Amino acid sequence: MRILLIYPPIENEVSHISLQEIDEERGFLPPLGLLYLATYLKKYSNFDVKIIDCNVDAISHLDLPGSIIDFHPDVVGISSMTHFLVDAYKVAATVKNISNKIITVVGGPHTTIYPVTTLENPNIDYSIKGEGELAFFELVSALQKGVTEEGISSIKGIATRFLVRKGTTDTDVELTRIPDLEALPIPDRTLLPYRKYYSVLSHSTNIATMITTRGCPYRCIYCDRMGKKFRSTSADYVLNEIETILNLGIREIFFHDDTFNVDKKRVVDLCERILDKKLRFKWDARARVDCADYNQLLLMKRAGCSRISFGVESGNQDVLKKLRKGITLQQVEKVFQWCKELQINSLADFMIGSPGETMKEIQDTISFVKELKPNYVQFSIVCPYPDTDLYRLCIKNKMVLEDVWLNFSRSPSVDFEPPIWNEHFSRYELEKITRRLFKEFYLTPHFIFNELKKLRSLKEFKIKVKAAINLIHS
Numbered sequence: 193m194r195i196l197l198i199y200p201p202i203e204n205e206v207s208h209i210s211l212q213e214i215d216e217e218r219g220f221l222p223p224l225g226l227l228y229l230a231t232y233l234k235k236y237s238n239f240d241v242k243i244i245d246c247n248v249d250a251i252s253h254l255d256l257p258g259s260i261i262d263f264h265p266d267v268v269g270i271s272s273m274t275h276f277l278v279d280a281y282k283v284a285a286t287v288k289n290i291s292n293k294i295i296t297v298v299g300g301p302h303t304t305i306y307p308v309t310t311l312e313n314p315n316i317d318y319s320i321k322g323e324g325e326l327a328f329f330e331l332v333s334a335l336q337k338g339v340t341e342e343g344i345s346s347i348k349g350i351a352t353r354f355l356v357r358k359g360t361t362d363t364d365v366e367l368t369r370i371p372d373l374e375a376l377p378i379p380d381r382t383l384l385p386y387r388k389y390y391s392v393l394s395h396s397t398n399i400a401t402m403i404t405t406r407g408c409p410y411r412c413i414y415c416d417r418m419g420k421k422f423r424s425t426s427a428d429y430v431l432n433e434i435e436t437i438l439n440l441g442i443r444e445i446f447f448h449d450d451t452f453n454v455d456k457k458r459v460v461d462l463c464e465r466i467l468d469k470k471l472r473f474k475w476d477a478r479a480r481v482d483c484a485d486y487n488q489l490l491l492m493k494r495a496g497c498s499r500i501s502f503g504v505e506s507g508n509q510d511v512l513k514k515l516r517k518g519i520t521l522q523q524v525e526k527v528f529q530w531c532k533e534l535q536i537n538s539l540a541d542f543m544i545g546s547p548g549e550t551m552k553e554i555q556d557t558i559s560f561v562k563e564l565k566p567n568y569v570q571f572s573i574v575c576p577y578p579d580t581d582l583y584r585l586c587i588k589n590k591m592v593l594e595d596v597w598l599n600f601s602r603s604p605s606v607d608f609e610p611p612i613w614n615e616h617f618s619r620y621e622l623e624k625i626t627r628r629l630f631k632e633f634y635l636t637p638h639f640i641f642n643e644l645k646k647l648r649s650l651k652e653f654k655i656k657v658k659a660a661i662n663l664i665h666s
């Protein structure tokens with residue numbers, strides 16, 4: 193069997209969540225989900241497996257047929273996030289245009305919410321709800337053995353037309369989740385053009401990404417991870433993975449765990465092991481302020497952590513409460529102060545247009561940013577995303593008149609405008625405010641001077657200048 197995994201060319205993104213012109217120079221991050229799938233298949237089968245990351249290799253929808261025909265796959269797996277669903281569906285159409293005999297399977301965060309709805313698209317044969325390693329392996333093995341669709345329907349996490357005919361709904365399909373993350377082989381980064389990945393935020397011109405935990409025990413109302421079972425890998429496993437990355441000559445790692453520091457003891461253990469083994473690399477992580485303490489941050493710094501992103505979301509305590517964020521402004525202040533003392537770069541993520549937010553609360557956020565002085569900020573417009581409590585609230589309060597995300601999933605179009613929380617502001621007003629906040633933070637002599645001091649290469653200089661030009665023109 194020949195299996196081709198495709199991360200679609202993102203050409204038709206429905207996105208106003210962060211401003212598109214500001215995202216453009218963000219860089220390229222590897223599609224880690226597909227790497228996990230491919231590595232698992234390679235370890236446990238003799239299938240021929242290939243990944244195409246269309247974005248990093250600049251393969252457009254027009255170019256894609258050539259790349260698919262070259263590999264002549266039996267099965268094509270496609271990744272889908274909601275914001276690039278149009279592109280995922282376009283890839284499925286391209287595959288079926290080449291040959292109707294190629295089986296198409298779509299997985300990822302979007303089909304995890306809408307596994308059955310996805311099958312309304314005639315170009316998609318199967319979809320996966322949840323973490324795909326085992327389910328996809330079982331599906332492809334069953335296809336090879338010629339198992340019937342009814343038989344395939346008993347594989348956990350797979351939506352089939354057989355199930356649709358029986359009246360199964362999106363919520364009925366059983367979620368597949370890997371209970372023991374250490375049963376997964378360490379992703380083989382050489383399956384991707386690993387030297388090409390970088391970020392506007394990185395120190396090096398080449399980075400890798402890792403995920404050491406899955407799930408998140410918190411319940412923020414705007415997030416679809418809420419309450420999902422938290423699982424982690426041991427320090428040994430993580431260290432092995434770090435070493436395989438360092439052996440490829442990469443010296444910077446972005447940890448993409450939802451919340452890296454949930455388990456304090458684990459963070460301490462990990463950092464001590466990095467120090468013991470004298471592994472030298474820069475890294476960054478996404479963390480919660482209420483899970484951080486001074487000693488944890490000190491150890492992280494000593495172990496090479498150069499930047500931490502914290503979800504701060506608002507400078508107003510009532511708004512934080514409405515978002516069910518579970519943090520206080522005092523905790524935020526304390527942790528950002530510690531980061532300054534320890535010279536760890538801090539990135540504060542804020543959301544604009546939250547429930548209950550008027551210009552007064554936004555002003556509180558602006559004042560808070562000025563007081564906090566993070567090294568970087570990210571402002572995103574609040575988007576009630578599917579399968580979040582915020583979206584359910586949006587429907588309940590009749591802020592949207594129908595289930596717009598379900599409609600979008602049925603027939604995605606690039607013209608779709610994702611919903612906003614329109615209690616006090618229009619979409620236009622929120623975009624205007626967000627642009628202003630970005631400019632006020634980044635286009636200051638103080639910020640520009642600091643960034644210039646940190647530059648290490650001509651490539652980094654060019655990336656940052658381009659990002660700045662985009663911002664000026666926004």
Ligand code: B12
Pocket residue numbers: 205207208209210212215221222223224225226228229268269270271272273274275297298299300301302305320322323324325328403415416417448449450572577578
């Ligand atoms: C890294 C990341 C990004 C990167 C993407 C780069 C890349 N090439 O992957 C960047 C920074 C660009 C990004 C952007 C956004 N992201 Co993001 N991102 C993530 C993050 C933190 C990690 C993704 C990851 O690597 N996970 C680890 C791997 C192992 O999991 P996975 O990718 O889900 O893959 C598994 C399954 O989904 C499935 N699977 C995936 N693909 C396929 C394909 C097949 C064929 C099969 C069978 C299975 C399968 O199996 C995989 C293995 O178990 C996740 C949160 C998370 N912890 O997952 C959010 C997440 C994916 N992002 C999300 C969102 C909403 C966004 C944004 C829209 C806004 C935002 N708030 O950040 C923006 C969009 C950009 C824009 N212009 O506005 C949501 C997606 C929700 C959805 N319904 O699609 C998530 C889940 C976070 C959240 N809870 O809100 N993101």
Ligand code: SF4
Pocket residue numbers: 408409410411412415416417418419450451480503
């Ligand atoms: S926003 Fe972060 S902390 Fe909150 S539920 Fe989602 S992943 Fe967890």
